[in-house]
Amino acid sequence: MAGATGADLEGFWSLFNHNLERQAQASRIIDAVLSCDPEDRVLFLETILDQIRPGWPKSFNIDVMEEAGWWADTASTPERKAYMLACYRRLSRTDKEAFLTYITGRAAA
Incomplete structure (x- = not known):
């Protein structure tokens, strides 16, 4: 090395x-x-x-958050970053604001 x-x-x-x-x-x-x-x-x-790499999320007939959690646990860091940004960019403005409020722990104004 x-x-x-x-x-x-x-x-x-x-x-x-x-x-x-x-x-x-x-x-x-x-x-x-x-x-x-x-x-x-x-x-x-x-x-x-x-x-x-794990690739595309697999369906286990579980709820969408459990499936997303499984995928995030097995994905590589570059995959997580790429999908997170791609998904965020496609959210509506309202959903983006709600997401940012959620992840920062700030109360909605």
Whole structure:
């Protein structure tokens, strides 16, 4: 991991709870990425992410908020940001104001 300090790497490995098998698997992935031509690394990682991301929300015959919650729990950060902004932009002005009031905890004026 280019530019990583010892502390950065130690923090990274602590995410794996010192599980040696998971560390070995993660090392193989990192080695594979670093072995790629630098121009191919991002494409390689995007291809992997595209295959493992949850994609479009699935219906479990539950209410819409539960379904949205499930999807948000499994979506990547870029997916959450993209869908959140796309949905917000399509709200009516009244719904935007209500949404902003809700997320900021401010009482409606």
